[in-house]
Amino acid sequence: MKKFNKTQRNFGIVMIAICLISISSGCKNFLDTQKQGEYTSGDYPYPSGSGAYDQYLFGAYNDLRAYGVHSDAFIVATSIRSDDADKGSTASDGGSDVISMDNFPVLANNGRANSLWTGYYALINKCNITLDKIDNDATIIATDAIKTQSRAEAKFIRGYAYFMLVRLFGRVPLIDKVLTVEQSNVPQSTPAEIYALIESDLTFAAANLPVSWESKFVGRVTKGAANGMLAKVYLTQKKWAAAMGAANLVMTSGQYDLSTPYDKIFSESGENSKESVFEVQATANAKVKTDNGVQYASIQGVRGSGVWNMGWGWNTPSTALEAAYEPGDPRKARTILYTSTATTPGITIYGEITPIGLPNPRYNQKVYTNPTFRASINDTFGYWMNVRILRYADVVLMYAEAANEIGGTANTTAALAAVNSVRFRARNGNTAILPNITTTDQTALRLAIQHERRIELAMEHDRFFDIVRWGISQAEMSAAGKTAFVASRDNLLPIPQVQIDLSKGVLTQNP
Template sequence: MKYSNIITRKLLPVLAIVMIATFSGCKKFLDTPRQGEYNEENYPYPGGAGPYDQFILGAYTDLRGYNVHADGFIVATSIRSDDADKGSTASDGGPDVITMDNFPVLTNNGRANALWTGYYGLINKCNNTIHQITIRNEIVATEEAKMQARAEARFIRGYGYFMLVRLFGRVPKIDTLFADPAAQNNVPQSTPAEIYSLIESDLTFAASFLPAEWDKKFIGRATSGAANGILAKVYLTQKKWAMAKATAALVMNSGKYDLSTPYATIFGESGENSKESVFEIQGRADAQIKTDQGIQYASIQGVRGATEWNMGWGWNTPSTFLEAAYEANDPRKARTILYTSTPTTPGITIYGETTPLGLPNPRYNQKVYTLPSERARVNDRFGYWMNVRILRYADIVLMFAEASNEMGGADNIEAARVALNTVRARARTGAPVGTLADRVTTDQGELRDFIRHERRIELAMEHDRFFDIVRWGIADDAMHNAGKPNFSAARDALLPIPQAQIDLSNNVLTQNFGY
């Protein structure tokens, strides 16, 4: 299920000086299964993955980081949307999280600052890798190995900047290693267009030089499909419809992915790295190492209760507005929303357990609910072993459908409709006849609404909804209809530039509109 790329203690002394100098306290590497564990005899240099692993794996480690894909990530991408509520108890999370849910976000918000530092830390690891390959150039390696390592670094950097530009808008463009790291604090902001240009360049390069797939012992590493998939979303966000369609089609025509994995399977441990998966952040845990090789992602969203039902913080709960958006009998609802028991109705988990009475919230995110046998295996309830799905194949298909429809013309609209219906066909498997019937419209506007609905339901609680309603220009209506009257797209589509970063820059950085 997971493949271990953890460097053993026996090898660590060999790399200790390099790691201390390069990764500033980094202790973990990309996770893979024990049968792939490295030691002095089988560490893959110069064979295997390549000689620059000692640098690039630090960036993969940061992808698992608390400030990259855990706390602030969940709050800023999901709790901020109309599909999710903060959950837990009324005061839990304090002003940081409460204002992310209800607006406006404060300029001293700790989660916003943590995201800023987390993603720039990730970007610095990538810049260091590129520096080691192109500037320092002390490692003897083939040109192919160099290009592949640069491609991995540029993929992760491009993804990091894509997150930053959608979260904050104008951010500093730092695409090189600074001799004096403190000088980074005084780099002025670039326009979103300049950042998007860098992202496109990074991801295009990555798609050209990354492999279509890796040996299984390196599962979780970036592929050309992942690079093209994120690039398609970058184009879609900028309304570059033809480029989005063509790039999504590259992934669809690669033969590496399909919709064969049942929806109910995708999100459990057995569904990790399936044919549905285009890019996942890898987590791992066992009875001896419960957290250090994993991700505090499922735990933050886990059921908040007592004894065996103490699975996490209880944050990021599906909203009543998401609940109401499902069509009748849509099986995806049961896989997404975990209901807790009431005196009249038992709440049953995806694995058949009955939830207890008296839990703080009526609903939890079922997509991060862990398998009971895995909890027993690890002797832990907090799910650090769960992967984070960053990009799924259904997302690619729906991006293709959206871009095709926006291009207009009978052929494009038909291509969009056909693609949309393949996602619905997978979703209705096993449901009563007539559930999720194919869309038959040829009207562009009507099909646009259908595609937007499908993205909301298919990708519910998967961190796309907020960015989608912003780029569609419907955020004010969506958020106000969801009972968030303080939301103003003119201000709240972006987070504030953290005041701590403005202070560090000696006011070189300037605040976003409305804060």
């Protein structure tokens, strides 16, 4: 179960080159699921409200669920690699690839690093194919409005993919068009050049995507998703004013709010709520348990037997994260699932008592599935769980961080209001916990906002990138016991050696 599947093999640049001259099949799957409605032979591929390029766009959307994009390697590189999580499972499970992501150093032959590289470039290729069809295929008849909207969707997904790549690897090849095999050996661009493309793609997307979609197209990217992702791109580069402005566009759009209770956000019933800015869509039923899903929740599911065989047991909350919560913070109970001991029962959010003797004392409860849903489809592995990529609270906290960094009385007041709105939702009416932050000292408020991001977004794939951009990765990782971590080496993953070899030295290793 934990062996690489076909999408993880070392296709490398050869795989990318082949993809560059092919058009993916299976484009129907992303939106042709229970949640999004079902096409018939009479309206596929252009149902009402759809467009002539959806057969290509849906291939890109479908790849968001790919094993190499938002499953195994994604969890390992964005969460297990951080101070908030440990590998979990048994000591040897996952092999050297995963163990080294947890304990460092990560070597150039790491298969998970290569899986991310090939996965995101395959996704980028599908976006480039879509853009090429829009610009150059005269046999496809579409209005200018549909062309612009479809171009915006493809550019959003491409911008997001490059944002992941530049944060993971730093210098990566910039491929923004369909190439021939002969053209496909592309040298690395600087991070600044990659960020320029990301900003261009997301700015275009923000200007041309719809504010919302009909319910049958839930999960398609929106103007809010583009502005929210832009805010994170700007924040990563310390472009504070631009980040604050982009976040503010999301906050004033009227599409999102903090009304969804924290304990509901991560459940099946909380999917695509007012909290959701960008979610990868997944679904399953009794007959189709995995094909329209994503393995994200299963990889992190409780590792047990019988009804408690829910997955691999990876990505377990660390003792460092456990200790970071303020007294009484309800978010701790929603995030950390404890297993039972001889003296203390572990109780899930649905009231089940966990078994004694599971391999790990803690599991990620944010991916814990509803037992009623599990029973209805006779499955425990959670392929139906959406992946929350960007939440509204994340945007609000980005706004607070940027406002505080800009400084000044008005911005400090705005930063306090934003961060306290997140704490207000978290305390859930209990005025005895999580008091408002009141400090107006910029340094103290910075630390308070950083703490709030850690707790609010715990186990959600942001922590490692946050501590790197804050310049505190060395101190935080050492404090969490990951003493082999060396920031100058480990803030970035190594360029996969198989890619360097296939490029015949055109690609070069990170320092």
